[in-house]
Amino acid sequence: MTAPLFDTLAIIGPGLIGSSIARAARAQGAVRSIVASSRSPETRKIIAKLGIADKVVETSAQAVEGADLVIVCVPVGVCGTVAKEIAPHLKAGAIVSDVGSVKGVIVRDMGPHLPDNVHFVPAHPVAGTEHSGPEAGFAELFENRWCILTPPEGTDAESVDRLAAFWSLLGANVEIMTPDHHDLVLAVTSHLPHLIAYTIVGTADELETVTRSEVLKFSAGGFRDFTRIATSDPTMWRDIFLANKEAVLEMLGRFNEDVAALTKAIRRGDGEALSEHFTRTRAIRRGIIDAGQDTADADFGRSHGHED
Amino acid sequence: MTAPLFDTLAIIGPGLIGSSIARAARAQGAVRSIVASSRSPETRKIIAKLGIADKVVETSAQAVEGADLVIVCVPVGVCGTVAKEIAPHLKAGAIVSDVGSVKGVIVRDMGPHLPDNVHFVPAHPVAGTEHSGPEAGFAELFENRWCILTPPEGTDAESVDRLAAFWSLLGANVEIMTPDHHDLVLAVTSHLPHLIAYTIVGTADELETVTRSEVLKFSAGGFRDFTRIATSDPTMWRDIFLANKEAVLEMLGRFNEDVAALTKAIRRGDGEALSEHFTRTRAIRRGIIDAGQDTADADFGRSHGHED
Numbered sequence: 116m117t118a119p120l121f122d123t124l125a126i127i128g129p130g131l132i133g134s135s136i137a138r139a140a141r142a143q144g145a146v147r148s149i150v151a152s153s154r155s156p157e158t159r160k161i162i163a164k165l166g167i168a169d170k171v172v173e174t175s176a177q178a179v180e181g182a183d184l185v186i187v188c189v190p191v192g193v194c195g196t197v198a199k200e201i202a203p204h205l206k207a208g209a210i211v212s213d214v215g216s217v218k219g220v221i222v223r224d225m226g227p228h229l230p231d232n233v234h235f236v237p238a239h240p241v242a243g244t245e246h247s248g249p250e251a252g253f254a255e256l257f258e259n260r261w262c263i264l265t266p267p268e269g270t271d272a273e274s275v276d277r278l279a280a281f282w283s284l285l286g287a288n289v290e291i292m293t294p295d296h297h298d299l300v301l302a303v304t305s306h307l308p309h310l311i312a313y314t315i316v317g318t319a320d321e322l323e324t325v326t327r328s329e330v331l332k333f334s335a336g337g338f339r340d341f342t343r344i345a346t347s348d349p350t351m352w353r354d355i356f357l358a359n360k361e362a363v364l365e366m367l368g369r370f371n372e373d374v375a376a377l378t379k380a381i382r383r384g385d386g387e388a389l390s391e392h393f394t395r396t397r398a399i400r401r402g403i404i405d406a407g408q409d410t411a412d413a414d415f416g417r418s419h420g421h422e423d
Numbered sequence: 424m425t426a427p428l429f430d431t432l433a434i435i436g437p438g439l440i441g442s443s444i445a446r447a448a449r450a451q452g453a454v455r456s457i458v459a460s461s462r463s464p465e466t467r468k469i470i471a472k473l474g475i476a477d478k479v480v481e482t483s484a485q486a487v488e489g490a491d492l493v494i495v496c497v498p499v500g501v502c503g504t505v506a507k508e509i510a511p512h513l514k515a516g517a518i519v520s521d522v523g524s525v526k527g528v529i530v531r532d533m534g535p536h537l538p539d540n541v542h543f544v545p546a547h548p549v550a551g552t553e554h555s556g557p558e559a560g561f562a563e564l565f566e567n568r569w570c571i572l573t574p575p576e577g578t579d580a581e582s583v584d585r586l587a588a589f590w591s592l593l594g595a596n597v598e599i600m601t602p603d604h605h606d607l608v609l610a611v612t613s614h615l616p617h618l619i620a621y622t623i624v625g626t627a628d629e630l631e632t633v634t635r636s637e638v639l640k641f642s643a644g645g646f647r648d649f650t651r652i653a654t655s656d657p658t659m660w661r662d663i664f665l666a667n668k669e670a671v672l673e674m675l676g677r678f679n680e681d682v683a684a685l686t687k688a689i690r691r692g693d694g695e696a697l698s699e700h701f702t703r704t705r706a707i708r709r710g711i712i713d714a715g716q717d718t719a720d721a722d723f724g725r726s727h728g729h730e731d
Contacts, residue, residue, distance in 0.1 A: 192694075216644075241641045241643050241644045242643060243643075243644075244721035244722045245708075245721065245722070246721050251721065260643055261640055261641055261643070263641075290640070299632055299633055300633050300637050300638075300641055301641065301644060303626070303627050303630060303633055303638065303646070304627070304633075304637070304638055304641040304642055304644045304645065304646040305641070305644025305645040305646065306645075307623065307626075308623060308644075308645035308646045308648065308649055309645050310682075310685060310689075311619060311623060311649075311682075312645070312648075313685070313700060313701055313704050314678065314681045314682050314685055315615065315616060315619060315678060315681075316704040316707050316708075317681055317700055317703065317704055318611070318615075318674070318677050318678045318681045319611050319612070319707070320703070320704070320707055321677075321681075322611060322677070324607055325607055325608050325611050325612075327707075327710070329608050329612070330608075330611065330612055330707070331707070331710045331711050331713075331714045331716065332569055332598070332714060332716065333549045333569055333571075333608055333609065333612040333613070334612055334711045334714075334716045334717065335549050335550060335568055335569070335716050335717075336524075336549045336551075336609060336612045336613025336616075337612065337613040337614075337616035337617050337620070337652045338611070338612040338613065338616045339708075339711050339716055339717045340616065340620075340648055340649070340651060340652055341616055341619075341648070341649075342704075342707055342708040342711055342717070343648060343708065343717075343722075343723060344645045344648055345701075345704045345705070345707070345708065346704070346705045346708045346709075347701075349697075349698050349701035349702045349705070350698065352697070352701050353694045353697040353698045353701065354694075356689050356697055357689070357692055357694055357697070360689055360690070360692070363689060364686065364689065364690060366626070367682070367686055369626050369629075369630070370622065370623060370626045371679075371682070373622045373623075373625055373626045373629075374618075374619075374622050374675070374679070377618060377621070377622055378672065378675055381618075381664050381665070381668055381671060381672065382668070382672065384665055384668070386500075386661050386662075386665055389657075389660070389661040389664055389665070390657050390658065390661045392621060392625055393621055393653075393655075393657035393660050393661060394657045395625065395628070396621050396624040396625055396628070396650075396653045396654070397653070397654045397657070399624050399627070399628055399635075399638070399639070399650055399653070400553075400624075400647075400650040400651065400653065400654045401654075402635070402639045403639050403642045403647050403650055405639075406639045406640060406642075408639065408640065408642045408643050408647055409642065409643075409647045409650070409651075409725070410725050410726060413552035413553065413554050413559065414552045414553070414651075414723075415651060415722075415723035415724070415725050416723070416724060416725055416726060417717070417718050417723050417724055418718060418724060
């Protein structure tokens, strides 16, 4: 184990992501001590019981006192409020970061509140599961996943390096890009897929001709794959769509054009166009598996009650 | 082990599904012997090597000679041709079935060719993986999955019961419905999800502003879930969309309306409408898990290099 990279880490809002950071930071000896804050008495009780923080406090202001690294893990829509709350209590020279899935709005909402004597390095670990809350976290969540840092122009390079080293120690691969490019990339790799998944699950639930029980029974035909991400935290996702409105609408526009093209091929009975399209999309999954971002096992490795 | 339900089973076109039927039928002692036919010398060689059939022949006509149960496992678009080929060679009293994902067209394409002295009981096991070909099959594929039988009006009830018993022995739950209702149910639980998955994967592949390498790297944000079913066999899926055109277009219409409603909510910044929708869709996954049709494990149980 190497020497800790930071003395005190403050996690504000320890849910799935925040609690996983705490677990991973401790497992890797990345920090000397961890303080977690939550306004919810229930969450504070769970964190204390899980024993994944050295100290559990009620307010974010208390949490950041003396902390060298502050990671804000609340939904995107309240990051600005939290920044305002913590600003007067931050230690000089501290690094302030977050884990939000949208970065342009984080820079706009948090940045102006933070004092000049701290280093603001927004981050987005592209990792998670469909489960929410501190009990769903685990130390290995970030292993071989990407963490994107989006430092605003003029950010202290050493602070960016230190945060990158922290995420590397937690098992992540680190990439740096502008907030705007991040928001475009995530619109297609994450936000549009979630919106489509939420939509199709809703569509299936509202049919008069096919019962809900039939939808559930026969979901192994493909539908069930969409339901996993459609169970993600509703508040978090509401905030993401509102915060990344323009990029999401742009990707939705592209997607709608492509749906229209395939619909036309079906309507006209154009088998060749369909085959061509379906053959082309196969290569992408191979690329994802080769990039270490998914399993090659059939059915995502779901158990079939066998070990074939 | 019980007495075999059929003497000889003929599997025409042993790919993922056909080879899994052969494996499962043998594992359960459901039949006394199995003959498999494929026009492809490569497939015949693989079947012989896998040793999952007692006999491997070239033509479907040879395969059905003396067979008591014939299961046609070729793409939906060629089932009619196969029915015509096998018709003169079928044993009197044989049961003829298939595994096609669309049933109305199967009844229309196969039915007229089959002689009156055989029993035609179309079937659709709602099971599979994204992999294709005989080597991808396994005996447990149908365990706790549904197999839908769609006997045309006037079908011999005893034959329906015998085929139901066969599928039950292979581990499936059996349901009986009309071909048209089947096609509507599968349009929403399987065909629409595949079409949407194929579309979104294509959309992501065609962007100028986000590179393919970025799409692959950051796919763990949600996109990768769509890529699994978008790697399914292109020929099979071309045939499905052409064969179930009306029901698929109907479901696409519904889906488009729902996409438009969520798009409007995003454009207007209507957070309440988004939250409400995202909260509602959570219950569906719980229902699918309770119905035994998916795993409750995070990330479909994908390995995170840990056993949490």
